[in-house]
Amino acid sequence: MTFFTRRTLVKGGTAAAAAGALTGPALLDWAKAWAQSAPWKPEKGAQLSILRWKYFVQSEDDAFVALMDSFTKATGVKVTIARESFEDVQPKASVAANTGAGPDLFWGLYSLPHLFPQKCLDVSDVADYLGKKYGGWVPTAITYGKGTGNKWLAIPVCYGGNLPNYRIEASKKAGFSKFPATTDELLAYAKAMKAQGTPGGMALGHASGDGNAWVYWCLWAFGGNVVDKNDKVIISSPETEKALEYAKQLYASMVPGTASWNDAFNNKAFLGGEIHWTNNGISIYVAAQNDPSKKQIAEDMDHGSWPVGPVGKPTEFALLFPLMAMTYTKYPQACKALMAYMLEADQFNKWLIASKGYLSHCLNAYDANPVWTADRKTTPYRDVAKRTLTAGGLGSVGEKAASAIADFVVLDMFAAVCTGREEPKGAIKIADRQLRRIYR
Amino acid sequence: MADIALKSSGRAAPREATAWERLKTNNSWLSIWFMLPAAAFLILFLAYPLGLGVWLSFTDTKIGRSGEFVGIENYEWLWDDSVFWLSVFNTLLYTIVASAIKFAVGLYLALLLNENLPFKAILRAVVLIPFIVPTVLSAIAFWWIYDSQFSIVSWTLRNLGLISSNIDFLGDVWNARWSVIFANIWRGVPFVAITLLAGLQTVSPSLYEAATIDGATPWQRFRYITYPLLTPIIAVVMTFSVLFTFTDFQLIWVLTRGGPVNATQLMATLSYQRAIIAGQLGEGAAISTAMIPFLLAAILISWFGLQRRKWQQGESND
Numbered sequence: 001m002t003f004f005t006r007r008t009l010v011k012g013g014t015a016a017a018a019a020g021a022l023t024g025p026a027l028l029d030w031a032k033a034w035a036q037s038a039p040w041k042p043e044k045g046a047q048l049s050i051l052r053w054k055y056f057v058q059s060e061d062d063a064f065v066a067l068m069d070s071f072t073k074a075t076g077v078k079v080t081i082a083r084e085s086f087e088d089v090q091p092k093a094s095v096a097a098n099t100g101a102g103p104d105l106f107w108g109l110y111s112l113p114h115l116f117p118q119k120c121l122d123v124s125d126v127a128d129y130l131g132k133k134y135g136g137w138v139p140t141a142i143t144y145g146k147g148t149g150n151k152w153l154a155i156p157v158c159y160g161g162n163l164p165n166y167r168i169e170a171s172k173k174a175g176f177s178k179f180p181a182t183t184d185e186l187l188a189y190a191k192a193m194k195a196q197g198t199p200g201g202m203a204l205g206h207a208s209g210d211g212n213a214w215v216y217w218c219l220w221a222f223g224g225n226v227v228d229k230n231d232k233v234i235i236s237s238p239e240t241e242k243a244l245e246y247a248k249q250l251y252a253s254m255v256p257g258t259a260s261w262n263d264a265f266n267n268k269a270f271l272g273g274e275i276h277w278t279n280n281g282i283s284i285y286v287a288a289q290n291d292p293s294k295k296q297i298a299e300d301m302d303h304g305s306w307p308v309g310p311v312g313k314p315t316e317f318a319l320l321f322p323l324m325a326m327t328y329t330k331y332p333q334a335c336k337a338l339m340a341y342m343l344e345a346d347q348f349n350k351w352l353i354a355s356k357g358y359l360s361h362c363l364n365a366y367d368a369n370p371v372w373t374a375d376r377k378t379t380p381y382r383d384v385a386k387r388t389l390t391a392g393g394l395g396s397v398g399e400k401a402a403s404a405i406a407d408f409v410v411l412d413m414f415a416a417v418c419t420g421r422e423e424p425k426g427a428i429k430i431a432d433r434q435l436r437r438i439y440r
Numbered sequence: 441m442a443d444i445a446l447k448s449s450g451r452a453a454p455r456e457a458t459a460w461e462r463l464k465t466n467n468s469w470l471s472i473w474f475m476l477p478a479a480a481f482l483i484l485f486l487a488y489p490l491g492l493g494v495w496l497s498f499t500d501t502k503i504g505r506s507g508e509f510v511g512i513e514n515y516e517w518l519w520d521d522s523v524f525w526l527s528v529f530n531t532l533l534y535t536i537v538a539s540a541i542k543f544a545v546g547l548y549l550a551l552l553l554n555e556n557l558p559f560k561a562i563l564r565a566v567v568l569i570p571f572i573v574p575t576v577l578s579a580i581a582f583w584w585i586y587d588s589q590f591s592i593v594s595w596t597l598r599n600l601g602l603i604s605s606n607i608d609f610l611g612d613v614w615n616a617r618w619s620v621i622f623a624n625i626w627r628g629v630p631f632v633a634i635t636l637l638a639g640l641q642t643v644s645p646s647l648y649e650a651a652t653i654d655g656a657t658p659w660q661r662f663r664y665i666t667y668p669l670l671t672p673i674i675a676v677v678m679t680f681s682v683l684f685t686f687t688d689f690q691l692i693w694v695l696t697r698g699g700p701v702n703a704t705q706l707m708a709t710l711s712y713q714r715a716i717i718a719g720q721l722g723e724g725a726a727i728s729t730a731m732i733p734f735l736l737a738a739i740l741i742s743w744f745g746l747q748r749r750k751w752q753q754g755e756s757n758d
Contacts, residue, residue, distance in 0.1 A: 091716045094503035115719050116505060206697045257588025259700035260610035265589075274589045399502070399719070407718035412523075415701045421613065430522055437517060438720075 031074035034344065035337070039129070042077045042334035049080040050338075052107040053089050053321070056283040056358060058290075063354030067347050074341070077334050086263065087208055090115070090406065096326065104329040105338065109208070110391045111144065111402040113154040113324040120153040121325040121332055126339050127152040134345070135364035138385045144320050148396045154324035155339045158352075158359040161318050161384035162213035164304045165270060165284050166277040167297075170198040179304025183221055183246060186307045190253035193276060200277030201254040201269065203261035204415040206408050209319055210263050214279050215414040216317040218250075219243045220389060221309025226404060226435060227395035233435045235410075236428050242310075244417045244424040251418035259419050271297060281319075282357040282381055303380045305387070318360070318388035360384040403438045496725035503719040514726035523702055524727065527710040532734075533617065534706060535686045538624045542681055543674075545625070546632025551662075553633070554640045564634070571630035579694035582623045586610050586695065610696055613703040620704050623691055628684070632677055639673030640666065672746065679742040683735060707731050 050068075055061035061083075068079040082103060084092055089108040096102025097116040106112065113120045127145055131137045137145070141156040164179055171179070174192035193199055203211040219225070223239035251258070255275055258265075266278040271287060271294055278284075288298035306316045323342070325335035341347060343363065352359055353371045357378035361369070362385050372382040392401035404410070413431040416422040422430070463469050497514055501507030518524045553564055570578065585591055586609035594606040609619045647665050656664070689708040692698060698705035698713060705713075707727055715724020 087717070094716065094719060098503055115503065118505065204701075205699045255589075256606070257608045257611035259612075260588060260608075260616065260696060262697065269589050272589065403718045403720065407714065407720075412701060415699070419611075419613070419701055421701050421703075433521070434523075438718075 031070050031341075031346075034341070035074040038337055038340060039125070040333045040337040040340060042075050042337050043331045046077045046331035046334035047080070048077055048105060048329075048331060048334055048338060049082065049103040050105040050107060051082045051084060051089065051092060051103040053109065054083045054085050056281060057286050057355055059286075060351070060355035060358055063351045067342060067351060070347070071338055071341050075334070075337060077331075077338070079338065100328045102326070102328075104331065104335055105323060105325050107157065107321060107323045110320055110322075110405060111147075111397045111399075113322055114147050114398040115402050117147065117149070117153055117398070119327050121327055121329065121335060122151045122153070123155055123325065123336060123339060124150075124152040126155060126336050129340060130155070130343050130363060134343070134366065138362050138364065140388055140390050141320070141362035141385065143390050144322060144397055147398050154322035155343065156362045157321050157323045157342065158361055159318040159320055159385045159388065160209070160281050160358060161360045161381040162210060162279055162281055163316075163380055163384070164277060164306065165280050165301060166200070166304060167198070168300050168302055170196070170276045174198070179302070180307050181305075183307050183309040187246070187249055187253075190250055190277075194253040198276040199253060199255050201258045201261070201266060201275045202250075202279050203263065203266055204251070204259045204411070204418055205261045205265075206411065207261055207263045207265075208405070208408075209281070210266060210279055211261070211408075211411050212405060213317050213319070215247070215411050216389075216393075217306050217315055218247050218309075218414070219410060220315035220317070220393065221307070221311060222246065223309075223311050225393045226401075226410065227393060227439060229394045231392075231395040231400065231439055233432060233439050235413075235435055236432045240428055241424045244414065244427065247414050248418050248424075259415055270301075273297070282378065285377060286356050286358065302377050305380055314387040315389060316384065316387045317391075318384045320362075320391075321359075357381045400439045404435060407434070407438070409434045409438070493725050494729050496721055497729045499722045501721040501725075503716065503721055507722055510722070514723050515730075518723070518726055518730070523705070524710065524730075526702055527705045527707050527727070528730075530617070530702075530704060531686060531706045531708075531731075534621060534624070534688070534704075535682060538621050538628065538685050539678065539682050541621075541625050542628045542632050542685075543678060545629050546677075547636055549629065549633040550636035550640055551666075553637050564637070568630045568634055570627050571634075575627065575690040576694055578627060579623065579691050582619075582626075583695055586619050611700055613700060616696055616700055616704050620692060620695055623695065624685060624688065627691070628681060632681055635677040636670065636673060639670050643669050675742050675745050679738060682738045686735060686738070687731065 052064070055064070065081065068081060072078055086109065089106065090112055092102070093106045093108055093112055094115060096106070097119040127137070137156070144156050145152040145154055147153060166179055170193065171177075171189070174189065174196055176185075176189050176192070180186040180189045190200060202214045204215075205211065219240065222243035224235065224237060224243045225239075226233070226235050228234050255269070266275065266280060267284050267287065269275045270278050270280070270284050271291075282303070285298060285301060285303070288294040288301065306314065308314060323339055325332065325339070329335055342351075345365070348361070348366065349369055352361060352366065352369045355371075357371055357375075358381075360381050360383075361367075367382065372379050390397050390401075391405055392398070395401065409431050413427045416427040416430070417424050421427075498509055498511060499507040500510045500513070549567065553560070553567065557563060585593060588606055588608050588611055591606065591609060593609075594603070597603045598606070608615060610616045643666060647669075648661060651661050651665055687708050688706060689712065692704055692706055692709050693712070696704045698709045702710075707730065711724045711727040713724075714727060715721050
């Protein structure tokens with residue numbers, strides 16, 4: 001199926017190759033040509049409103065706004081952007097779904113669309129188009145998009161990678177020239193870093209991004225799982241206990257106070273030089289580069305991949321950002337046109353570069369984007385989509401997985417054991433009870 | 441013909457009022473109509489949400505889809521939920537300690553402000569500031585004060601040499617509780633103080649003069665004059681204070697989100713987390729509804745207390 005004439009394809013090709021040096025008129029022509037030949041023609045007089053999570057990297061948001069502007073110029077559809085902090089997107093989307101009125105599109109976290117699957121527009125045609133054009137979706141993106149059904153409820157726009165951030169000099173002094181590759185090495189690393197006065201820390205408060213990222217990694221790395229593939233609760237297992245014991249030892253080498261950390265705390269602490277290793281998206285690195293007084297932190301820091309545990313393979317947990325349209329929207333075709341437009345090479349490449357590595361793609365063709373190789377320190381974030389597991393672990397990514405994450409069941413279990421409030425068996429019992437209720 | 445002429449020339453006899461006319465001037469009937477706007481407002485914005493909340497607690501509604509009636513299943517599950525009981529304990533602890541201290545400090549402040557001080561008006565305005573500042577703003581300020589890395593309190597004490605490492609205000613279970621209670625007290629004292637001050641102004645000075653002439657000490661003056669006459673005001677202000685403290689949400693949410701490990705999780709914040717964030721509306725509604733018995737108890741204590749003449753007039757005959 002060709003949607004383009006050779007002329008527009010060549011124009012589009014040159015535009016993509018010259019990403020960053022693109023001039024306005026060329027983009028406009030291409031965009032207008034796209035709009036004319038795209039299978040989703042926006043309705044007459046369409047106007048869209050989109051609610052997205054508040055940016056962590058300013059340039060990413062600027063590129064997003066520019067992208068929306070170019071869509072408006074190409075199709076005449078005005079797009080209003082609203083931003084909410086991470087944790088507030090889901091409640092707002094839930095209320096909109098319940099009341100049947102609100103923004104047309106939501107760009108949220110994890111399995112948001114699966115909280116109310118009947119209220120999400122079927123976007124299988126957009127997903128198929130993009131998958132065919134750009135080298136296919138990574139398997140986890142397909143799981144997130146479809147859930148257990150056959151229809152795509154949302155377009156997985158990108159992952160937000162969450163990887164270990166560490167200071168190079170301090171780690172070298174502790175005897176580690178690169179970030180530990182196994183969980184045993186990580187424990188030794190943490191102890192050594194604390195002994196020389198440069199400890200690290202990972203969030204154990206209700207930090208929906210950073211906190212969940214590391215506790216799920218830890219749980220899965222030791223073979224523990226929330227549910228099996230039939231959504232039967234299997235958290236009560238010796239593997240889970242091992243994971244909890246490990247986390248407790250790791251916690252002993254962290255700075256005090258991590259049990260009160262939400263997502264912003266570790267950024268503050270790392271940039272303030274109070275901690276020397278943590279887990280985060282690329283926002284710490286970008287912030288350090290942008291602030292002249294923090295340049296030496298930017299030069300002295302690097303990113304690693306999550307260590308591999310006894311299970312022997314990567315068990316990372318990256319944050320997916322799905323984009324969904326609601327069934328109550330008056331302009332479904334315009335929504336689909338916008339979704340497809342956002343992920344077209346010309347827009348998405350520029351956006352990836354502007355986000356400086358904060359966004360990781362789900363379509364294989366974007367492995368070639370220059371942002372991953374321009375700065376060596378950004379490269380670990382390229383493969384995040386391939387190394388991550390999904391929010392349900394072995395089970396479904398539906399409403400139940402979303403509830404379990406949102407209620408911080410696993411995070412509270414780890415926090416209880418690490419802070420010493422509960423013994424592992426007691427904490428597992430509480431978590432098991434809550435999970436059985438959610439998964440009943 | 442003469443009859444008619446006679447009848448029409450005289451004054452008309454008062455005829456029987458129709459049923460409608462009687463109704464129009466009936467006080468009870470009119471009062472219903474006058475009360476209707478206010479009643480509609482109350483029913484729409486108070487009674488209906490309350491009723492809906494209680495109804496929701498008997499269903500398994502989730503955000504995004506409606507649920508069906510499940511009876512008391514939510515309550516049965518909550519009965520065995522340790523996090524729920526922890527939140528009840530936290531709420532009671534928070535309310536009792538904070539209210540008691542707010543009352544003591546508020547009363548003391550009111551007594552001080554009642555004296556003839558220089559700059560009385562300005563002092564009273566300044567004292568009111570913590571209460572006026574939006575809760576979220578003062579919560580964010582406290583959040584920075586309590587930060588485990590960048591706290592000004594830790595920094596000052598460290599520089600004075602009194603402590604060697606930062607205080608973990610919000611990461612340690614009991615530290616977090618006391619920190620949150622302190623923030624609530626800071627916020628709530630002005631309300632109690634200013635209201636009690638207003639009550640103190642109504643105490644007639646002649647009573648104090650008579651007591652002083654009879655040789656009463658300051659403590660005796662307080663114990664036998666001030667306190668009994670203040671009792672009605674105390675009942676009202678403490679009822680409000682307890683109600684507001686028990687249902688506090690903003691302060692906890694901004695400071696700790698209920699952490700660490702649910703140590704500062706109140707029933708209001710747990711209800712929000714379960715209902716809106718985790719999407720389980722039925723269960724969240726059940727937690728909220730579980731607050732009602734406690735609040736009702738607080739109100740009834742005040743209600744029956746105020747019925748007693750002793751509380752109303754401060755005399756010893758009931």
